[in-house]
Amino acid sequence: MNPASKEIMSRTASYPLLALSGIIIPLLLCCACATTPIQKDDAFSIAVESFQDESYVEGARAAWQFVDAADPDDPRYDRGLKLVAAASEKLGMTFIAAMMYRQIAMERRNMEVVPEALYGLKRIVETHPYSEDLLVTSFIAAETFSELPADVRAFVNYHQGLDLVRRGSYEWAEQHFSQIPETDPYFFEAEYVRAVRLVADGDYPKAIQMLKKMLEEKGLSRRTRTNAHRTLARLAFEEKRYKDALLHFDMIRELAPNDPDILIESAWTYFYLGDSRKTLGLLVALDAPVHRRHISPERYLLEALALRRLCQFGAARAAATKLERRYGESIRKLSEGYLPSEIEELQKSARYLTGSRDSVLFVESLNAEKKILEYHQEELGESLYTFLNSMYQRGMETAKASVTAQMEDDLNQLAEELLASREGVRLIIHELGVSLLRGRRRPQGAAEKPAFEIPKTGQKVFYSFDSEYWTDELDDLMVVAEDRCID
DSSP: OOOOGGGOOOOOOOOOOOTTTTTTHHHHHHHTSSSSSOOOHHHHHHHHHHHHTOOOHHHHHHHHHHHHHHTSTTTTTTHHHHHHHHHHHTTTOOOHHHHHHHHHHHHOTTTTTHHHHHHHHHHHHHHHHHIIIIIIIIITOOOOSSSHHHHHHHHHHHHHHHOOOOOOOOHHHHHTTTSSSSSHHHHHHHHHHHHHHHHHHTOOHHHHHHHHHTTOOOOOOHHHHHHHHHHHHHHHHHHHHHHHHHHHHHHHHHSSSTHHHHHHHHHHHHHHOOHHHHHHHHHHTTTSGGTTOOTTTTHHHHHHHHHTTTTTTHHHHHHHTTTHEEEEHHHHHHHTTOOOOOOOHHHHHHHHHHHHHHHHHHHHHHHHHHHHHHHHHHHHOOHHHHHHHHHHHHHHHHHHHHHHHHHHHHHHHHHHHHHHHHHHHHHHHHHHHHHHHHHHHHOOOSSSOOOOOOOOOSSSOOOOOOOOOGGGGGGGGOOOOOOOOOO
16 A cells, blocks of 8 residues: 555544533632632732733632632623633643633623633644644634634634535635635645645646645745645655655655654655665664654565565565564454454554544643643642643543544554555565566566665765664665665
8 A cells, every 4th residue: 555545635533522611610600609708809910910920820829719709790700711721821731721711712701802812722722732623623613703803813714614624615615715814824724725625626737736836935834834745745656756756755854854654655755766775774764763653554565565676585575474473463353353443452553643643642731731730739729729620630531532533533544554464465475486486587667776885985974774763864774785686
């Protein structure tokens, strides 16, 4: 299975909903019933002063005391909530901050604070792991907002348009995208979505033209630039323009140096260009500790194919059998009718596939934030700690449900790739047996690139690989293998 055949358009899982949107105010009122009334005006002043002095724990506690004692009709009520949210964000508890910003923007008690709350959501969505279901699908994409600053409006329009595209409502989506100013970074995000739609419709020439024009823009975000290069690389690979594909893959490695998917896709590209030794070098790079969680059954098939091109029959067979040694138990269970979700090894592996990765990162982020909350437990006070702790418990339930839902798709995909790679390995093992009878003839394909010769003198220094990986050298690894074919 080559990487160019993978679906370019992203898919969004339908996450099960947990009603978090209404938990803030009811719990606030419950806490108020159990708390001795205090001077809320003093608490509000202390909260503001503490936040200005960067005393965020004290500011959060004072703001909570104000909210706990105030009536929701108090014009400062949402500002008190915003102070709790802002202090939580400064302390690293971004989930709490996001949910409070969401509450403020949803309730709309104070319209002056709504844009500030949306700014907070925008900031968190752009910089931290978050629940797409809680913040985007069930809120930003579902609400109607008016009189927003231009940059916040662009953020809202983009996410509302993207949600509609994923639902297949392209005309409605375009109404949102068309409102984004060309000077805003989200304009290019929307352009990328349009380009991906063209790819899905099979209009490659127009998509390529649009993506190349985007890459000329200086205001393009790192993420969008990476995605544009990735799409152009895969389109070039699909059209057998392998040298063009490598140019884009090289750019991606500069923008996202720790992306293991680029190593395997580049390896396939080098293979079709006839450079088996570079292909093998990139596959060796996948064994680096930084990529230890990466799962790619096809790499064993590609390794066997590259060694076969060099007529290294014994080594090719040994490479092919690595698949069975690595995933033999999972393959056996799949063959016996086990569901992918019932195989522990596949469950662990699927957590780090592209689809599940964001959900897993969100769970890990919640666990890290929970430790921050526990660290400040005494300083925050019993009332605020109890409330925030209950928020994290509910958030964790939602996050784990999201992981379960997304992993179902990823598990099925991983199982399909595993079984397809097994069939490919069986074919290459059979072909190796036949090749031994026919002699050392190279299989059809591009002419094999000659081996790189290390000069006896020069300014460059060459080192033999000793299983010690350096991240900045992974792209330069090359296997010095003898070409045993007789052309």
